[in-house]
Amino acid sequence: MxxxxxxxxxxxxxxxxxxxxxxxxxxxxxxxxxxxxxxxxxxxxxxxxxxxxxxxxxxxxxxxxxxxxxxxxxxxxxxxxxxxxxxxxxxxxxxxxxxxxxxxxxxxxxxxxxxxxxxxxxxxxxxxxxxxxxxxxxxxxxxxxxxxxxxxxxxxxxxxxxxxxxxxxxxxxxxxxxxxxxxxxxxxxxxxxxxxxxxxxxxxxxxxxxxAMPQHPDRAWNPAVVMSPVNSSVPDVMVTLAHDLQEQSSSRVFQYTVAEPGTYYFALATLAEFGDGRWLTEETADPDGLTVVDPRPGDLGTTQSVDITLDGLRSEWLPLPQGTQRVTVPEDVPVAGTSGDAGEGQDTETNNFDPSKWIWMRDSATAKADTAVTRDGDRYVVDAQPLLSTTLGNLDPATPSVDTSGTDVSPYLELPGQVPTSIADATGEALASVQADPADRLQVGYALEQWFQTAGFTYDGEMPYTPGDDPTDTYAVMEGLISQRHGFCVHFASTFAVMARSLGIPTRLAVGYGSDTGGGGSRSVAAKDLHAWPEILVDGRGWVAFEPTPGGPGGPGEGGEPLPAEAADAADAAEQTPEPPAPEEWSETPNEEQAAPETPTSEVPAPQDPETTEPTDVEDDAGRSALVTAALVALAVAGVLLILLSPAIVRFLLGRKRLRGIDSGDRPAQDAWTEFTATAVDLGVLPRTGGVPEARAQTPEALVEYLTGAGMLGDGAAGAASAAQGLASAVSAERFGGQDLTGVRDGLRTMLTTASDGLATGRTRWARIRAALLPASLFRRPGA
Structure with a gap:
């Protein structure tokens, strides 16, 4: 055209x-x-x-x-x-x-x-x-x-x-x-x-x-990619984290290798400002623009090395172990294979992680990039000295202290309005149970941690988290946890922080991922390992992480996690607290909750090794994704086929309509002649314009004469030529003679079939296929 x-x-x-x-x-x-x-x-x-x-x-x-x-x-x-x-x-x-x-x-x-x-x-x-x-x-x-x-x-x-x-x-x-x-x-x-x-x-x-497209976010369509709950467009990080936790995605976000066993918290960001029941992310960058390559001030001496390889996480915040001091990049080290655990196979590509794009936040061991985002295969090594409530006793007393005197603690003490009586009473109950000194930050932290772990609280991943629903009730989430005694990490962490602040103790929340290692080696962290925990600013130590979530990673009294001397009294007093609910009421999700202990002081089962854990959730996600993909592909293929076959379908429907006209219409000869000429145009025997300059006239009889003389009705197909001539005579008689041919319908059908077969005789196979799939008669109606 x-x-x-x-x-x-x-x-x-x-x-x-x-x-x-x-x-x-x-x-x-x-x-x-x-x-x-x-x-x-x-x-x-x-x-x-x-x-x-x-x-x-x-x-x-x-x-x-x-x-x-x-x-x-x-x-x-x-x-x-x-x-x-x-x-x-x-x-x-x-x-x-x-x-x-x-x-x-x-x-x-x-x-x-x-x-x-x-x-x-x-x-x-x-x-x-x-x-x-x-x-x-x-x-x-x-x-x-x-x-x-x-x-x-x-x-x-x-x-x-x-x-x-x-x-x-x-x-x-x-x-x-x-x-x-x-x-x-x-x-x-x-x-x-x-x-x-x-x-x-x-x-x-x-x-x-x-x-056919689903009415929910795209995460279900690309389960291998996990968007960070902390990013610039999220209005409430804690709400997003709660939503992600409830999704329970088994998609892997990163893997890490350590030499020492223990609990590791990987923080993305910290939250300090608390107003209207919402926690806001600390996003004030280091005033000197120091990047993660530069050591943070306040080195505690001996550090642990954590080798991290990102896999699936998309975040402008870098996941870093709690207490990170510095980040380095192994030179000329291939990226760990992304199809298995770290150490299995190697990728031929080099590590493209650029630490200079990640800037320290002012008061926390977290880092954010303005022009970068985490990518699969990014690998970096972290030197960290995690400050956890359960491991403070392991620190060398001669370790240099951190100077916290210059820290502005006012943002970490903010509490809007009056703290409800229920929260104040709960705080007093927690301190009284271990005779903790309200002025001793560590004692208060241990007391609150033990109280949440042992005073009948249970983990409930289905518990809603909707802060700010009632602007007049800033503390609704905390009061709900205290009265109902069940929730998940977001509830426990925020309530712990408010209770500590009510005693004048600087606290903040951290969000990221929690992981337990039964021994050294490599571990994988999944999206469902998202976690929130509180941190207390301790003079001479810095920010110390506590674990109030029952069964959470690093909780006090877990196997392999010794209790510091300062927490001994808290542990003894906790034995007198009520028993937790029966095991069947506890969730099976690792890290966020473990099987219920038989007694309040029983050890929480150690997490299973990733290689021996049955990947049921992963297989289910992969199966659902495969089914959805197959359905979409099938639907797309069906749609394309429908579009490609639409001319043939329309031509078939028009042919059926003309045949019904022959059988029951008022002008059967005209319907038979129209179908005959349409077939001739489809087969390329007649032009789409309908007119034939070589014919002696533009009448039905002259047109059949032209087709017969040109051999278009089949070589020696006398029956086809006679049938076509009969159709021409019939349509002329009906058009110009006004004859009623409704009594010879069967004869018209027979002549149409014979004449059409004659048109197809001698045509190539390709011509017949083209006539069926791309009928030219649809685009320009032939005339005669």
Whole structure:
């Protein structure tokens, strides 16, 4: 099809319809990109780039198609350039394109949907939209296929469900269906039911694919990638962490290797500010801009080496062991294989982790990057001295002390309003049980830790965490835990921190991952190992981690974790507290909860080795993902087949309609003749225009005479020629003689079958296949 097949009017109408379709489709992207200025800027650029080529082709004289395409595309590029100049970032792209792309990639990789389409992200979106729009405009003006161009544009409706798992609203899909149908109507030189039916079938296939997408976030579609609960777009880290914990994903986030057994907390971030029942992340960077390569002040002397290889975690916060002092990168060390535990196999790629992008936070051993995100295979070695409540007694008394005198503790003491009586009473109960001195921070920490672990509290992963629901009740979450005595790590950590603060003790929360090692070696950490724990600022030591969550990693009294001397009295007093509930009430999820002990002081079973643990959850996730993928692939294949076979389906339906007309209609001869000539056009025997210049006249009899003389009715197929001549005589008698032929319906059916078989005789197999799959009669009705 040449570009001049479409008339000037049809080209202009196609440009208008495609411009409207581009605007509608772009509005459907608001589930991926947050609404903003980009919608109107991109719509303007797309409208110009889509409509300019066909408009230029319609206005310029024939033979100037290349000039029209160039002119139209230049108009789109000019609109795009004006948009870049208008937002003031054109110079930045010219001088530092790499930096701009890095900034855009960082936003896309770290922010949750809908992404903020500002800055470099907006510019990349504009450029992508320009390229798509130029391709669509070229398809219309270059090959005269507006319906195909509309189909390409409509594929953008699948961006939202593919990226977020959330189907687009119904209104843009319905409008797109109407516009596609109109484009199919415009594309046909003669308006036909077949063109509209083809458009309808194609759009129905699109609707089926879109409606099959799930109504929940994309994590289920890509279980190997785990988004960090701590990122710039999360309004409440603790709520996100609670949601992620309840998902119980077995996807691996990283693996680590240590020489010494014990409990390891890997912090992503700390939270100190507490207001309206919500905890806010500490994001104040080191004032000197020190990166993780620079040792943190207050080195405690002997440190442990932890070798970490990231796998699946996407985070702008680097997972670091509690008490990290410095991060180094092994030189010329291949990345550990990602298909097994650390040490199994090696990847040929080198380690691309760049520690200079990760900056220390001011008052914590956590690090955040502004232009980077964790990636699979990132490997680094950490020197750390974990400060855990259960291991403080193991520290050498001669270890240099940490100077905490200059720390501003006011953010870690903040408590809005009046602390409820229930929390104050619980705090007094915990201290009285071990005769703890309220002025001794360590004694208070041990007392609260023991009280939560032994005073009848149980772990409950289904317990809701909804802070801020009642603005007048800031402490609702804490009071709920104390009264109901069940919750999960978020409840226990936040309540512990509030109780300690009520005594004037600086506390904060840490969020990250908890892991127990029964011995040295490599361990894998999964998304379900997310954890929250409280930390107390201890003079001369720094921030010490406590474990109030029953059965949580590193809890006091666990096997292999000795109790410090300062906690001995707390442990003795805890034996008098009530027994926990029966084992069947305890969750089986490792790290966050363990099997219930027979007595309050029984050891919690050591965690199983990853190599011997049955990967039931992993297999279930993989199985579900495989089934979903297979279903989507099958649906997509079915949709494509439906679109490809739609001409054949429409042709079949029209043929059946004509046959019913022969059997029961008022003009059976006309229906038989129309079906005969349509078959001739499909087989390439007659041209699509219907007229045959070589025939002596454009009548049915003359047309059959031409077909017989040209051997188109089969060599020596006298029966086919006679049948065709009979059909011609019958339709002429019905048309011009007014004869009623309803009494010879069977004869007309027989003549049609014989004549059609004659047309197929001598045709090649390819011609017959093409006639079935791409029937030409649908696009231009033959005349006679």
């Amino acid at each position: 040449t570009p001049r097949v479409l008339s000037r009017t049809r080209l202009l109408l196609s440009a208008l319809l495609l411009a409207l379709l581009s605007v509608v489709v772009l509005q459907s992207l608001t589930t991926v990109f947050a609404p903003g200025r980009w919608q109107w800027t991109l719509s303007l650029v797309s409208v110009v780039a889509v409509a300019a080529p066909p408009i230029a082709t319609a206005l310029l004289p024939p033979g100037r198609e290349n000039l029209a395409l160039a002119t139209g595309n230049l108009a789109g590029i000019a609109a795009w350039a004006l948009a870049l100049v208008g937002n003031g970032r054109a110079g930045e792209w010219l001088t530092g394109p790499g930096t701009m792309f890095e900034a855009a990639a960082h936003t896309v990789n770290t922010a949750a949907t809908p992404l903020p389409a500002t800055g470099a992200v907006e510019d990349v979106l504009l450029t992508t939209g320009l390229l798509v729009a130029m391709a669509v405009g070229t398809v219309v003006a270059g090959i005269g296929a507006p319906f195909a161009a509309g189909g390409v544009l409509s594929l953008l409706l699948l961006v939202s469900p593919a990226a977020t798992g959330v189907a687009v609203d119904r209104w843009p899909v319905l409008v797109a269906v109407v516009l596609l149908a109109l484009l199919a109507w415009v594309a046909t030189p003669r308006f036909s039911v077949g063109g509209l039916a083809t458009a309808a079938l194609a759009t129905v296939a699109t609707l089926l694919v879109v409606s």
